[in-house]
Amino acid sequence: MSGGPARFAVVGTPGDRRVTMFGDAVVRHGLPTPIVIPWCDVLAAGEALIPPGALVRIDSPGEDARADALLRGPGDPSRVAGGARWYRTFTAGLARVRDLTEATPSAHLLGDPGEIAVMFDKRLTHRRLQAAGVPVPDALPGPISSYGELREAMARRRWARVFVKPAHGSSASGVIAFQAHGARVKAVTSADLGPGPSLHNSLRIRTYETEDDVAAIVGALAPDGLHVERWFPKASIAGRAFDLRVVCVAGTPTHAVVRASRSPMTNLHLGGVRGDLDAVAGRLGDAGWDHAMDVCARAAACFPRSLAVGVDLLVATGFRSVAVAEVNAFGDLLPGLPGLPGTPGAGLDTYATQVAAVLGGRFAASSVPEPRQEPGERGEEETACVT
Incomplete structure (x- = not known):
């Protein structure tokens, strides 16, 4: 970098683990601790100054109750609803970060606001990956606005099992692993259909087996937008189904962790555990592992202006094929995980x-x-990938 030592700045939440760990990595390189620009200042259109010459990292708003209220409006941070408003406010904040950076002499972004906006819409991400030839699970093409529409769409395609995902959710918030056989239904989710009109996130996986309950959950989620994928049967290791979170840095897969669980949700905060990566690689074999990493690299190539992305990779039963479930803009929080050899x-x-x-x-x-387009505009899904 010309003009003296690099200076980093982070748009994030002060004290958040991501911000702290990135700052520690910068300091270990002999550089000053990054300046933190609070998301709350960006979202509230307050004073948010970017230092001249800064390399600006955009990080997660984090588990900040004030930021959540600015994004979704006042309310219990554990509530599931409000994703559409969250997304509108978040993408407006991304646009402000872009504008502030462009107005600051010699400042540069380490993540593209438009790409982050696409990654925070599961429908747009799925279309972008599919257009690039990256393997993804089959998905319903149109909007689903009710439980009845969901059942009708599943019946037309003869799908008995699907994953119903809030379009803008993260950390499996509101995700439903749903299966239906006639009037017999089963929905596995972290959403708590407790007393009151709102769904709330829980750290305990729940199972619902009546159509009234499932209809209530789908009905509560649908107004914010849904992405519905055909259930991809996952391989198992040591008696647990698993997927892989693969972090790609500068387009290259550098870190991977096995997320294994006895439930359909493999997220570590929902009871998933880190599995044996060597065992998974051994079952895939050299050619299978190389193919899996190539698929992750191709997914990352769809977001070439993003320094790092987290790819959620599904491995099929029998270890015969793989597919990308999601690409995460802030999927690099894997404490203590060393990089892949080589x-x-x-x-x-x-x-x-x-x-x-x-x-x-x-x-x-x-x-x-960067094309001059507001983050999150519907045309984003037509942007070509770099492969």
Whole structure:
């Protein structure tokens, strides 16, 4: 980097683990601690100053009750609803970060607001990956506004099992693993259909087996938008179904963790456990592992202006095929996970790998021209991928 030592800034939540761990990685390179620009200041259109010459990392709003209220409106942060408003406010905040950076001399973004906006809409992400030839689960093409419409769409395609996902959710918030055989239904979800009109997130997986309950849950989620995928039968290891979270830095898969669970939800905060990566790689074999990592790299290539993305990779029963379930803009929070041998992340955590990629020139901030389009516009799904 010319003009003296690099200076980093992070748009995030002060004290958030992501911000702290990235800051520690920067300091280990002998650089000043990054300046933190609070999301609350950005969202409230308050004073949010970016230092001249800064390399600006956009991070998650985090578990900040004030930021959540600014994004979704006042209410219990554990509530599931409000995703559409959250998305509108968040993408407006991303646009402000972009404008502030462009107005600051020699400042550059390490993540593209338009790409982040696409990753926070599961429908747009699915279309972008599919258009690039990246394997993804089959999905319903049109909007689903009720439980009745969901059942009708499943019947037309003869799908008995689906995953119903809020279009803008994260951390499995509101996700339903749903199966129906005539009048017999089963919905597995972290959403708590407790007393009162609202759904709330829970750290305990719940099962609902009446149509009235499932209809109430789907009905509560539908106004914010739904993405419905055909159930992809996952492979198992040590008696648990699993998927992989693969972090790609500067387009290269550098870190991978097995997320295994006895429930359809493999998220670690919902009772999932880190599984044996060597065992999974052994079952895939060298050719299968190389193919899996190539698929992750192709998914990351659809977001070339993003320093790091987290790819959720599904491995099919029998280890015969793989598919990408989601691509996460902030999917690099994997404490204590060393990088994959033979990759630029070997011996480094996800944050140190990112800092090294920037300082070593493997990722150039703002290296790809950004189309002048507001984040989250519907035309985003037509943007071509770099493969």
